[in-house]
């Protein structure tokens with residue numbers, strides 16, 4: 042079976058769920074080989090094995106994680122040359138797509154982004170124009186480089202005993218062009234990751250202030266959901282920017298999305314309209330978000346949301 | 358400072374966007390063209406850097422004749438001049454080819470800073486900044502929500518999934534911006550009038566040093582196999598809150614087995 046490289050997405054050794062999804066997808070298309078970059082592999086290895094990594098290439102050199110994107114692409118390019126994999130899969134996050142872009146240039150391959158599924162022959166399915174069109178595309182030159190969206194493929198445990206191979210790569214001056222001098226990890230607390238969560242509850246300008254986000258958090262916690270926010274809410278400083286959902290924030294595709302006090306501007310919709318079930322609470326019956334909903338309540342969020350939280354808690 | 362801002366004309370996200378059945382490329386006639394929103398932030402950042410450090414802002418766009426509308430807007434905001442690569446040979450280029458073509462143009466214009474949006478609203482690949490940095494062999498200062506330049510050093514805040522990274526590099530560099538970086542100015546009446554007199558150089562691929570055999574649909578490294586409109590979302594149920602709105606949502610969630 043053909044080898045498929047999967048770049049592991051992790052924060053300080055904590056493996057993101059999308060990586061497990063990519064391993065599952067890779068094993069469907071061939072044999073998954075995980076590619077680890079940076080520190081923390083020992084704490085993560087069991088997880089990669091549990092989700093079916095047949096092999097792991099470990100690039101543990103700290104230097105690889107000290108520069109923006111390029112070292113990851115350099116390591117992957119070297120592996121593509123040495124191992125001739127059938128394809129390379131990365132997560133379609135802001136950074137993942139950049140790795141894919143640099144890698145594609147280094148190896149002269151086509152790249153496909155925002156892919157939601159990959160079939161035999163590496164035919165990739167894209168959801169484009171905010172979910173309005175489904176397109177299938179293929180890489181016709183070189184080793185396919187494919188960036189797959191988080192939450193698009195279900196991760197399945199498939200325990201394996203991966204062979205480990207330490208790898209190093211000599212970085213060029215270009216690879217070391219942009220130095221990361223400080224990494225600021227903003228706490229997300231106990232809640233699930235926004236892009237990984239099965240349920241997302243987002244608040245917008247209607248929430249009216251940072252203190253009131255407690256209402257959104259309360260509702261989210263009753264459902265075990267992640268919290269998101271519109272740009273109006275992040276720009277106002279009510280919620281940190283990495284929770285922004287939309288065109289220039291995160292793209293989420295959960296089972297359930299609840300928009301509270303969000304009008305549904307096109308830029309917000311671009312980040313959430315492929316959610317399976319959508320619910321909105323908004324006092325304006327004309328708000329465009331209602332065009333998308335499966336269920337909507339026209340009403341004051343300060344009445345409706347707490348009542349909803351209470352009802353959910355009661356029924357658990 | 359020689360600042361080049363990359364601008365893409367995209368279909369207005371408010372109008373229906375489609376692919377063409379003949380060749381699976383973007384149907385540009387189906388929707389109004391507008392400047393890619395994030396590129397306005399790129400232009401604004403270029404103008405601010407010019408205002409602080411001196412120099413010139415050149416707009417570069419690869420696109421059809423209609424893209425002159427976006428060029429005019431950029432010039433009206435305050436950019437000094439523009440290069441428009443207009444050639445049917447470019448039609449249907451994928452990201453790998455577009456980055457090659459833009460890199461060739463940048464070889465001609467030269468640059469200290471290349472500024473672009475971190476993502477377009479139509480294709481949304483978000484790969485160009487990384488591809489250009491790789492091709493040009495210069496630092497990639499991408500996904501920036503804050504940029505500071507001092508002499509030849511550039512410091513930026515790069516947004517990440519977990520927060521942000523503080524990054525440093527040396528010019529020349531490629532910078533991509535997110536919308537948190539600034540608030541783009543509106544073109545003034547004076548700016549709109551002045552834009553009419555600013556130089557716009559229109560080039561074919563050969564003049565721009567682009568090998569026609571490396572661009573365009575026929576030479577692309579990716580191909581669309583097929584496409585179809587996604588089934589529309591079914592019209593949902595909308596109720597007015599009569600003191601039981603929360604309970605009604607809970608009933609809906611229970612019926613859908615979320616609670």
Ligand SMILES: Cc1cc2nc3c(=O)[nH]c(=O)nc-3n(C[C@H](O)[C@H](O)[C@H](O)COP(=O)(O)OP(=O)(O)OC[C@H]3O[C@@H](n4cnc5c(N)ncnc54)[C@H](O)[C@@H]3O)c2cc1C
Pocket residue numbers: 244245246247248270271272273274285286287288289290291301302303304305306307308309312322323324325328340341342343394395536
């Ligand atoms: C380049 C660019 C990129 C952008 N990227 C993003 C992005 O990634 N994500 C994003 O979200 N936006 C983005 N935007 C901004 C977007 O255009 C909208 O401005 C934004 O989404 C509006 O946020 P909102 O819905 O919270 O606020 P508003 O549009 O002001 O809506 C607030 C809503 O709350 C309702 N409301 C008020 N009070 C109550 C109450 N008590 N009870 C119930 N409902 C109430 C109102 O009826 C209204 O519908 C971007 C814009 C640009 C130009």
Ligand SMILES: Cc1cc2nc3c(=O)[nH]c(=O)nc-3n(C[C@H](O)[C@H](O)[C@H](O)COP(=O)(O)OP(=O)(O)OC[C@H]3O[C@@H](n4cnc5c(N)ncnc54)[C@H](O)[C@@H]3O)c2cc1C
Pocket residue numbers: 151152153154169170363364365382383393395396399417418419420450451452453455472473474475476477479480481482483484485486579
């Ligand atoms: C729906 C759709 C999906 C596509 N998917 C893919 C894909 O998966 N893989 C692929 O290789 N190609 C794809 N393409 C082709 C791709 O749109 C073009 O190659 C495009 O020129 C570059 O992609 P982008 O706009 O997404 O770049 P991004 O990296 O998202 O754009 C970032 C910035 O680059 C600058 N820029 C982009 N294009 C130009 C230009 N022509 N002139 C000047 N500046 C520019 C702008 O500043 C823009 O803000 C797709 C096209 C469409 C319409």
